[in-house]
Amino acid sequence: MNILFSKISYLDPSAQKLSAGDVLVQDGVIADFGASLGRPDGVEVIEAPGAVLAPGLVDLRASLGEPGYEYRETIESAAEAAAFGGITTIAVLPDSAPVIDDPALVHLITTKGAQTGSLTLLPYGAATRGCRGEELAEYGLLKEAGAVAFTDGAKALGSSRLMRLALSYAAGFGARIVQHPEDVELAKGGAATAGARATWMGLPAIPAAAEAICVARDIRLAELSGGAVHFAHVTTAEALDLIRRAKERGLKVTCDTAPPYFDLNETAIGDYRTYAKLSPPLRAENDRLAVVAALKDGTIDAIASDHQPRDADDKRLPFADAAPGGAGLATLLGITLAQVQNGALTLTEALALLTAKPADWLGIKAGRIARGAIADLVLFDPERSWQVQSGKLPGKAQNTPFDGRAVEGVVLGTWKAGKRVFG
Amino acid sequence: MASFKHLLGIEGLNPVAVTNLLDLAESYALLNRSGKTQRDLLRGRTLINLFFEDSTRTRTSFELAGRRLGADVVNMSVATSSVTKGETLLDTAATLNAMNCDLLVVRHNRSGAPALLAQKVGASVINAGDGTHEHPTQALLDALTMRRNKGRISGLTVAICGDVAHSRVARSNILLLTMMGNFVRLIGPPTLVPGNIATSGVEVFHDMKKGLEGADIVMMLRLQKERMTGGLIPSMREFFAYYGLDRKKLSYAKPDALVLHPGPMNRGVEIDSAVADDAVRSRITEQVEMGVAVRMAVLDWLARGGVV
Numbered sequence: 001m002n003i004l005f006s007k008i009s010y011l012d013p014s015a016q017k018l019s020a021g022d023v024l025v026q027d028g029v030i031a032d033f034g035a036s037l038g039r040p041d042g043v044e045v046i047e048a049p050g051a052v053l054a055p056g057l058v059d060l061r062a063s064l065g066e067p068g069y070e071y072r073e074t075i076e077s078a079a080e081a082a083a084f085g086g087i088t089t090i091a092v093l094p095d096s097a098p099v100i101d102d103p104a105l106v107h108l109i110t111t112k113g114a115q116t117g118s119l120t121l122l123p124y125g126a127a128t129r130g131c132r133g134e135e136l137a138e139y140g141l142l143k144e145a146g147a148v149a150f151t152d153g154a155k156a157l158g159s160s161r162l163m164r165l166a167l168s169y170a171a172g173f174g175a176r177i178v179q180h181p182e183d184v185e186l187a188k189g190g191a192a193t194a195g196a197r198a199t200w201m202g203l204p205a206i207p208a209a210a211e212a213i214c215v216a217r218d219i220r221l222a223e224l225s226g227g228a229v230h231f232a233h234v235t236t237a238e239a240l241d242l243i244r245r246a247k248e249r250g251l252k253v254t255c256d257t258a259p260p261y262f263d264l265n266e267t268a269i270g271d272y273r274t275y276a277k278l279s280p281p282l283r284a285e286n287d288r289l290a291v292v293a294a295l296k297d298g299t300i301d302a303i304a305s306d307h308q309p310r311d312a313d314d315k316r317l318p319f320a321d322a323a324p325g326g327a328g329l330a331t332l333l334g335i336t337l338a339q340v341q342n343g344a345l346t347l348t349e350a351l352a353l354l355t356a357k358p359a360d361w362l363g364i365k366a367g368r369i370a371r372g373a374i375a376d377l378v379l380f381d382p383e384r385s386w387q388v389q390s391g392k393l394p395g396k397a398q399n400t401p402f403d404g405r406a407v408e409g410v411v412l413g414t415w416k417a418g419k420r421v422f423g
Numbered sequence: 424m425a426s427f428k429h430l431l432g433i434e435g436l437n438p439v440a441v442t443n444l445l446d447l448a449e450s451y452a453l454l455n456r457s458g459k460t461q462r463d464l465l466r467g468r469t470l471i472n473l474f475f476e477d478s479t480r481t482r483t484s485f486e487l488a489g490r491r492l493g494a495d496v497v498n499m500s501v502a503t504s505s506v507t508k509g510e511t512l513l514d515t516a517a518t519l520n521a522m523n524c525d526l527l528v529v530r531h532n533r534s535g536a537p538a539l540l541a542q543k544v545g546a547s548v549i550n551a552g553d554g555t556h557e558h559p560t561q562a563l564l565d566a567l568t569m570r571r572n573k574g575r576i577s578g579l580t581v582a583i584c585g586d587v588a589h590s591r592v593a594r595s596n597i598l599l600l601t602m603m604g605n606f607v608r609l610i611g612p613p614t615l616v617p618g619n620i621a622t623s624g625v626e627v628f629h630d631m632k633k634g635l636e637g638a639d640i641v642m643m644l645r646l647q648k649e650r651m652t653g654g655l656i657p658s659m660r661e662f663f664a665y666y667g668l669d670r671k672k673l674s675y676a677k678p679d680a681l682v683l684h685p686g687p688m689n690r691g692v693e694i695d696s697a698v699a700d701d702a703v704r705s706r707i708t709e710q711v712e713m714g715v716a717v718r719m720a721v722l723d724w725l726a727r728g729g730v731v
Contacts, residue, residue: 194619196620199619203534317539318531318534319534
């Protein structure tokens with residue numbers, strides 16, 4: 001099926017700006033775009049005045065529940081949520097059961113993704129066997145099988161020695177280590193960020209400095225080993241400052257964050273709302289503001305959904321016992337666009353953090369509207385709004401920290417290689 | 424006019440509600456001393472003591488309070504040793520709903536657990552201590568004891584000493600005492616007194632001599648043995664030397680300063696027996712007596728709709 005998107009705004013990659021006009025998709029690839037492409041024969045015309053056509057979102061970080069936690073989410077149910085959210089590529093965390101620490105399991109995830117017909121899944125390989133933090137996984141074989149980088153998912157690589165070895169060994173294969181940046185000892189047992197709120201609520205707390213301590217150490221280890229480190233879901237002003245300075249010094253350091261960390265602060269856990277219990281925890285307002293500033297100045301390389309599916313039994317517990325993590329696929333675009341509406345980011349900046357930048361990081365050709373590029377696309381109306389409601393989200397996972405929130409930016413349609421998969 | 428369905432904490436109460444509760448409790452204290460009862464007030468109502476954590480003292484106090492007002496009292500102790508304690512909590516809530524319980528007294532080792540239950544049960548939930556969060560009836564009985572002895576519950580200087588970080592008694596007391604216009608001093612080693620707990624009307628000290636100066640009330644907190652194994656303090660001996668209340672340290676407070684302790688006491692750890700058993704200075708047994716009166720007041724108040 002050939003499609004002509006007519007009279008829309010689209011993200012022009014050459015100028016990094018929005019252009020008004022048409023985009024033509026033929027045989028699953030972007031054939032042409034420009035101010036007006038006329039009406040070629042045999043095309044489905046999609047006219048959507050006011051809507052924006054962007055590359056399908058590239059999500060740098062999500063857990064999908066499968067294999068091992070299918071009661072929380074399956075790849076199929078995640079694909080449904082992703083299509084609703086305009087996401088066409090997901091880098092999948094390896095801390096499933098079994099852990100993705102074997103080439104055959106890398107193939108399994110890739111194949112399962114292809115089977116959805118709507119989603120490309122790019123597996124992370126485990127940084128250590130079984131994500132146990134003891135011995136290195138087989139980075140060479142895993143990378144050859146398709147692993148995009150190496151991480152222990154929601155667990156930090158705590159040992160300095162092991163982190164040094166991982167960075168050093170991965171560098172030999174040109175691979176990155178992705179760290180959950182949290183000093184393991186300081187974070188142990190913690191359920192909220194340290195501060196007056198956690199103290200009054202009587203919750204075990206994790207100091208914000210636990211993040212900076214880990215980041216400072218790993219930057220130093222990256223320098224020592226010549227390796228490349230990526231810090232996932234960075235949440236604090238102090239850690240972002242360290243990363244900013246490391247980048248200025250030309251070190252191989254990158255990072256991402258997730259919507260809760262620039263949209264919410266620690267007050268969201270009031271009344272012991274376990275859906276707002278995340279790892280790392282929601283921080284103080286000054287940290288939230290620092291994350292917004294780092295999105296703007298380029299310190300942060302990508303916005304990831306950090307999708308962590310949990311079911312009711314994981315969450316309907318006393319706060320300290322509840323599993324951390326929030327569903328994020330359906331809300332990735334909408335919550336990010338809130339930073340455009342409030343003037344913190346331009347639309348092109350926001351979309352680049354969701355498309356071209358994570359695609360570049362992953363080394364894939366997605367994330368652009370370019371002639372000959374695979375037609376992974378999302379068409380959304382930035383003016384229309386919808387309400388996030390736990391229980392009514394697409395997919396299985398309903399544990400959104402944004403429950404009840406009105407967001408602007410409705411996805412009208414999602415296309416995977418020119419095939420409509422949503423809307 | 425406001426009405427309260429539950430008593431989950433001092434937070435959310437206002438000075439009028441606190442004063443009314445203390446007045447009501449005072450009348451029950453007199454009634455209890457007279458040996459009379461009011462068994463018609465809660466006749467036909469069911470009170471369930473749901474304790475996920477051992478506590479003979481608080482449970483007995485609520486039990487007596489309920490019985491003296493004529494309620495049918497049932498005690499339920501739930502073991503928390505298994506990892507499934509969370510499921511037990513909500514399963515228990517469903518069971519209690521089916522039994523049509525009116526008043527549910529909950530103690531749990533996790534902060535926020537009574538609040539979670541309150542969302543799921545039809546009964547009025549009374550927090551009898553949740554994790555390191557709140558213990559509102561303890562703060563009320565402490566306030567009643569102070570008011571009876573000092574003639575007021577405002578303008579007092581109250582020193583709360585010891586393991587403030589892990590104390591729900593301390594949190595509820597700080598909230599109540601500052602709300603009523605008292606001055607609160609928190610005294611303990613930095614590892615046991617979170618700096619960020621200081622709000623308006625609250626000062627933190629790490630030295631008993633400075634902290635106790637001019638205090639009207641010295642409230643000692645229980646020190647759990649886990650604080651040693653957790654490395655927060657090096658030894659009981661050192662803790663007692665610097666923060667244990669003995670006659671010498673008590674002499675730093677006002678000459679008529681009174682000593683409180685929520686119990687059970689660790690004699691020789693946070694308090695010396697000579698002080699604990701001093702009939703002139705210690706009000707520890709009176710606290711226990713007031714505990715029953717305060718709990719009668721809370722049960723009576725909530726059963727009548729919690730109107731302020």
